[in-house]
Amino acid sequence: MSQxxxxxxxxxxxxxxxxxxxxxxxxVKLLEDAGCRVEVPRSQxxxxxxxxxxxxxxxxxxxxxxxxxxxEGYDYVVAPSGSCGAMIKDHYPTLFxxxxxxxxxxxxxxxxxxxxxxxxxxxxxxxxxxxxxxxxVTYHDSCSGLRELGVKAQPRRLLASVEGxxxxxxxxxxxxxxxxxxxxxxxxxxSNEIVGKxxxxxxxxxxxxxxxxxxxxxxNMAGKLKRSGSKVxxxxxxxxxxxxxxxxxxxxxxK
Amino acid sequence: xxxxxxxxxxxxxxxxxxxQLQRALGNVRKGFIKKRADVAAKLPEFExxxxxxxxxxxxxxxxxxxxxxxxxxxxxESGGKVHWCASAADARAAISSICAAAxxxxxxxxxxxxxxxxxxxxxxxxxxxxxxxxDLGEYIIQLRKEPPSHIIAPAVHLSRDQVEAxxxxxxxxxxxxxxxxxxxxxxxxxxxxxxxxxxDANVGITGANFLIAETGSSIIVTNxxxxxxxxxxxxxxxxxxxxEKVVPTLEDATAIxxxxxxxxxxxxxxxxxxxxxxxxxxEDLDGPEEYHVILLDNGRSKMLGTEFQEMLRCIxxxxxxxxxPVYHSVGGHSYGWVYPGPMGAVLTPSLIGVEESGHxxxxxxxxxxxxxxxxxRIPLPKMMRHWREREFEKHLSPATVRQGLSFWRFFATRxxxxxxxxxxxxxxxxxxxxxxxxxxxxxxxxxxxxYRDFPAPEGKTFQQLWAEEQKKRRKAA
Ligand code: SF4
Numbered sequence: 001m002s003q004x005x006x007x008x009x010x011x012x013x014x015x016x017x018x019x020x021x022x023x024x025x026x027x028v029k030l031l032e033d034a035g036c037r038v039e040v041p042r043s044q045x046x047x048x049x050x051x052x053x054x055x056x057x058x059x060x061x062x063x064x065x066x067x068x069x070x071x072e073g074y075d076y077v078v079a080p081s082g083s084c085g086a087m088i089k090d091h092y093p094t095l096f097x098x099x100x101x102x103x104x105x106x107x108x109x110x111x112x113x114x115x116x117x118x119x120x121x122x123x124x125x126x127x128x129x130x131x132x133x134x135x136x137v138t139y140h141d142s143c144s145g146l147r148e149l150g151v152k153a154q155p156r157r158l159l160a161s162v163e164g165x166x167x168x169x170x171x172x173x174x175x176x177x178x179x180x181x182x183x184x185x186x187x188x189x190x191s192n193e194i195v196g197k198x199x200x201x202x203x204x205x206x207x208x209x210x211x212x213x214x215x216x217x218x219x220n221m222a223g224k225l226k227r228s229g230s231k232v233x234x235x236x237x238x239x240x241x242x243x244x245x246x247x248x249x250x251x252x253x254x255k
Numbered sequence: 256x257x258x259x260x261x262x263x264x265x266x267x268x269x270x271x272x273x274x275q276l277q278r279a280l281g282n283v284r285k286g287f288i289k290k291r292a293d294v295a296a297k298l299p300e301f302e303x304x305x306x307x308x309x310x311x312x313x314x315x316x317x318x319x320x321x322x323x324x325x326x327x328x329x330x331x332e333s334g335g336k337v338h339w340c341a342s343a344a345d346a347r348a349a350i351s352s353i354c355a356a357a358x359x360x361x362x363x364x365x366x367x368x369x370x371x372x373x374x375x376x377x378x379x380x381x382x383x384x385x386x387x388x389x390d391l392g393e394y395i396i397q398l399r400k401e402p403p404s405h406i407i408a409p410a411v412h413l414s415r416d417q418v419e420a421x422x423x424x425x426x427x428x429x430x431x432x433x434x435x436x437x438x439x440x441x442x443x444x445x446x447x448x449x450x451x452x453x454x455d456a457n458v459g460i461t462g463a464n465f466l467i468a469e470t471g472s473s474i475i476v477t478n479x480x481x482x483x484x485x486x487x488x489x490x491x492x493x494x495x496x497x498x499e500k501v502v503p504t505l506e507d508a509t510a511i512x513x514x515x516x517x518x519x520x521x522x523x524x525x526x527x528x529x530x531x532x533x534x535x536x537x538e539d540l541d542g543p544e545e546y547h548v549i550l551l552d553n554g555r556s557k558m559l560g561t562e563f564q565e566m567l568r569c570i571x572x573x574x575x576x577x578x579x580p581v582y583h584s585v586g587g588h589s590y591g592w593v594y595p596g597p598m599g600a601v602l603t604p605s606l607i608g609v610e611e612s613g614h615x616x617x618x619x620x621x622x623x624x625x626x627x628x629x630x631x632r633i634p635l636p637k638m639m640r641h642w643r644e645r646e647f648e649k650h651l652s653p654a655t656v657r658q659g660l661s662f663w664r665f666f667a668t669r670x671x672x673x674x675x676x677x678x679x680x681x682x683x684x685x686x687x688x689x690x691x692x693x694x695x696x697x698x699x700x701x702x703x704x705x706y707r708d709f710p711a712p713e714g715k716t717f718q719q720l721w722a723e724e725q726k727k728r729r730k731a732a
Contacts, residue, residue, distance in 0.1 A: 021717035055643030143622035180620025185702035223707030251710035
């Protein structure tokens, strides 16, 4: 390995770590293909979003400090999730507005933190991937990645280079899927109403595979699609871009 | 208006089951969003205008006392009178006494959310006055004795058939074969009744989109022209406005007007933009003899200098609710107070207290679409989060949520223990799912599995697998 390879700390995200490690492995592969050295700090757990969005400042700060400490030594921090990426990049600095030392540390980290796909395209200049998948797919723009980090064109650009893949846009790909972290369990009826509309749009697109960049949204949409008997499968976009689609799709039976 | 916000959950569940309402909300989702997008795309400087509009309001709010005093001086100079009202009760009392002094029996009203906020109609009716709403949407909901469900389209929750039925119920002399299926025919029908009311009214009450400090003028924008008649025919014109409506100059107001109509209805400009400055002068042919401004605070000055100050930039365009997935699902009435949607989720707790409205700032997925379309660039999710923080500090959030979070933090701040626990959980859930790949029922997660399957974990956590892989890689090297 040459010295000019940047050291990337992979922020695995708590959902991916526990529920779908294949996304993290796909991320490692994509980052290595983009010339990075990848490390996974063991002292990371969760970015603190559930506490933050529940108004629990103290616990959020505790988790933010832990995350900052875990990732301080790296050239970049990359998360295969727009919402965790935005938490570190956009929200950590404002958390410590009244604490100059931690604020400086948070800002320094924020400046080096990226969502996976935008990192590959915007920072590493990746324009294509070596992957094959003969499938008609549709892509959901998860809210935080889209609106807080500007992730929109990058995944589509890389998907266009996947051999055999056909992208078909659903109606309103930018509309929230109704996951919203704790929202989906606090307001199940409303969340279901929103994801129900989303599932309808996904079905209507004619795609056989749904892709997105956030596991939370994917679990929500896949869970709804499966409950309503849909044949549409769901995967994190990184799995497709890394050519790692031999594991069953999210929520699918094991062969 | 009495708050029903604590009942948000029940109301929203009912709204979701209401098929007629859901059809009506489909119109919000389709119509408003597309129109705004089209008209914004046609104006290259739209984003720059939003910045300018935000800056104007920020400047004004920084010097609010100054501009309000200047405004009052100008109104007085033009022969009008400003009534400073700290509370809804003060405003109602001031309006009552103006109406009494004018010997009023009938009052016509243009659309005004403030008058909803202070429950003015009920109050004036108790005084023995007849109150007639002149905006078509307001007129319809007045017939139905309902509150508005949207700040610019008060009757958006209704279908044409419902409105037609209401008209036929109340307008007794309406011929059976009269066609009422088009909005124009409804406007014409309402107008035929309203014409006489305008002439009967001794007092006309309007809201205001802007108050101009430079000239002492107030501005209303409408699409039906009803505001013009409301304020020019009766002897007395009362403007009710909250104090953050003031802007320094006419030019400032017109700059903000350019983003207002585009954001609200997707029009480049509304059909009528009406300025009024003081009562009729000696040489004027028409206009009111008296001109009063009810300048309402009702909790707004308490927002100044706090993290909620930015909310006072709101120009009530409704774009945030038009783009909100939660509003689309539950409609305006679910929110239980005057102001629905994302703007209501911030404003309602500011005005009536978070104790009365705790659900509202929580009932958001934080998708951020409201902020992305707000012409005044109000960071709505951020401010909802501030409310959640206040609620959490005051121990108003549910005990289950608080316990869940402290349990989560206990593990999440102890990485080794955390990894052990998540490793166990992943294994157990995997075993529960068997080869099925998903769980249709999960203890403690009924909110999820009521409607969705829960995708099962793959088996081991990434941290476990990564440690194994590192070992392999080291051996190979
Ligand atoms: S918050 Fe913004 S989008 Fe919503 S009504 Fe006010 S100005 Fe319009």
